[in-house]
Amino acid sequence: MNYNWNWGIFFQPNPMGTGTYLDMLLSGLALTLKTAALAWVIALITGSIVGVMRTLPSKGANWFGFAYVEFFRNMPLLVQLFLWFFVLPEILPRAAGLWLKQLPNAPFWTAAIGVGFFMSARVAVQLQAGISSLPRGQKMAATALGLTTVQGYRYVLLPMAFRIILPPLTSEFLNTIKNTAVAITIGLLELTGQARSMQEFSFQVFEAFTAATILYLLVNAVVVTAMRFLERWVAIPGYITGK
Amino acid sequence: MFGNLDFDVIRRALPYLFYEGMTFTLTLTFLAALGGLIFGTALALMRLSGLKILGRIAGIYVDFMRSLPLVLVIFWFYFLVPYIGQWVTGASRPISVGAFASSLITFIMFEAAYFSEIMRAGIQSISRGQPAAASALGLTYAQTMRYVVLPQAFRNMLPVLITQTIVLFQDTSLVYVLSITDFLGAASKVAQRDGRLVEMYLFAAVVYFTISCIASYGVRRLQARIAIIR
Numbered sequence: 351m352n353y354n355w356n357w358g359i360f361f362q363p364n365p366m367g368t369g370t371y372l373d374m375l376l377s378g379l380a381l382t383l384k385t386a387a388l389a390w391v392i393a394l395i396t397g398s399i400v401g402v403m404r405t406l407p408s409k410g411a412n413w414f415g416f417a418y419v420e421f422f423r424n425m426p427l428l429v430q431l432f433l434w435f436f437v438l439p440e441i442l443p444r445a446a447g448l449w450l451k452q453l454p455n456a457p458f459w460t461a462a463i464g465v466g467f468f469m470s471a472r473v474a475v476q477l478q479a480g481i482s483s484l485p486r487g488q489k490m491a492a493t494a495l496g497l498t499t500v501q502g503y504r505y506v507l508l509p510m511a512f513r514i515i516l517p518p519l520t521s522e523f524l525n526t527i528k529n530t531a532v533a534i535t536i537g538l539l540e541l542t543g544q545a546r547s548m549q550e551f552s553f554q555v556f557e558a559f560t561a562a563t564i565l566y567l568l569v570n571a572v573v574v575t576a577m578r579f580l581e582r583w584v585a586i587p588g589y590i591t592g593k
Numbered sequence: 594m595f596g597n598l599d600f601d602v603i604r605r606a607l608p609y610l611f612y613e614g615m616t617f618t619l620t621l622t623f624l625a626a627l628g629g630l631i632f633g634t635a636l637a638l639m640r641l642s643g644l645k646i647l648g649r650i651a652g653i654y655v656d657f658m659r660s661l662p663l664v665l666v667i668f669w670f671y672f673l674v675p676y677i678g679q680w681v682t683g684a685s686r687p688i689s690v691g692a693f694a695s696s697l698i699t700f701i702m703f704e705a706a707y708f709s710e711i712m713r714a715g716i717q718s719i720s721r722g723q724p725a726a727a728s729a730l731g732l733t734y735a736q737t738m739r740y741v742v743l744p745q746a747f748r749n750m751l752p753v754l755i756t757q758t759i760v761l762f763q764d765t766s767l768v769y770v771l772s773i774t775d776f777l778g779a780a781s782k783v784a785q786r787d788g789r790l791v792e793m794y795l796f797a798a799v800v801y802f803t804i805s806c807i808a809s810y811g812v813r814r815l816q817a818r819i820a821i822i823r
Binding site: 353420421423424425426427428429430432433436437440441524528529530531532534535542545546549555556559562563566567570 | 657660661662663664665668669672673676763764766767769770777781790791794795797798801802805806809
């Protein structure tokens with residue numbers, strides 16, 4: 351392979367004057383984590399609401415939950431980001447559109463919202479599966495105790511369902527982190543974006559991508575380990591994973 | 594709001610969008626699903642082979658691919674494939690690989706990791722008695738897999754495999770980062786040439802949505818049919 355390896359490149363100053371190339375990649379990593387965190391908050395909140403709606407006895411709520419999930423699941427994430435970024439400001443009333451376009455950090459907010467809503471459909475599906483995996487008697491017992499529907503969900507169904515779906519939620523969270531890389535297309539300089547610009551400035555393709563790969567693997571390992579602790583901590587006694 | 598939209602721009606771009614763009618997207622989806630399924634099945638068999646070293650290699654490969662964003666993998670292969678080609682053919686310089694070949698290799702390698710997990714679940718869903726019965730009948734390992742285990746595993750997992758292919762169909766839009774003319778790439782080129790981002794991106798969204806919706810409706814029906822048989 352006639353490729354000029356130069357692993358020292360990471361400690362050379364980058365052309366942006368923001369420190370070394372390594373600093374560039376680390377700032378990309380920070381942005382990846384920030385975007386993923388905000389997206390995950392959005393996904394968890396809206397996904398939980400929609401997931402609950404899909405299990406309610408009301409036909410209307412069911413239908414809305416179904417339509418919501420189908421809407422966000424059947425379009426590529428990239429197309430959704432383009433809709434948020436290029437299309438939304440144009441079809442809003444002029445003043446609102448202008449405000450959106452002039453928003454500082456627009457790629458960051460668009461990426462967080464776009465990835466967040468995209469992932470919320472997946473969270474909703476998981477939560478619905480978790481709630482329906484509970485024995486029917488739990489909902490009935492909650493009703494028999496005089497709890498309202500809201501209380502039944504708040505104190506009985508959701509605490510159980512969320513613990514059951516913790517493992518699939520972990521992989522959805524990892525997907526959220528990975529999906530922020532799609533935002534490179536709207537100019538977000540997250541980890542993949544920074545690796546790409548490092549490659550363009552320095553021509554050291556493989557060093558840049560190797561470093562990004564290692565950082566992604568590290569993040570993955572940290573999240574998986576942390577979630578394993580969380581799983582053990584909240585495990586339900588009597589279940590296979592319980593104490 | 595929608596007053597100054599020019600939907601004629603879509604009509605004029607239709608031949609380009611579908612003959613160039615959609616053909617690329619569908620061919621890539623189909624071939625990548627096929628290749629991913631073959632490699633994925635091989636990985637799953639490695640993992641279940643009982644040979645520790647083979648299982649480790651396949652496991653590391655699958656975990657590795659699944660921890661990386663697809664965009665990064667696309668970039669990796671885009672730059673790596675010419676060097677691999679040089680190494681394989683013994684050429685003196687990195688060989689140039691077309692956009693299609695490069696993205697096809699990327700998606701096969703990437704999807705193999707996901708298909709292998711599905712096939713592994715499918716193979717594990719076959720009861721232990723079946724391979725035992727097969728070897729009692731004198732079938733070799735290859736024959737057992739070929740005639741007994743894999744056909745059933747494939748059949749049981751068909752809905753999941755198709756669902757994964759729908760995800761793959763949507764993910765092929767990411768070749769946009771290499772400026773390739775897939776369906777979204779074509780839409781985006783027209784959008785930028787004519788300054789009609791809103792119309793073109795809305796249209797692209799509608800097309801992806803319609804195709805994925807029809808396909809996932811088909812999966813639900815298939816699932817219902819398979820569920821009755823079992």
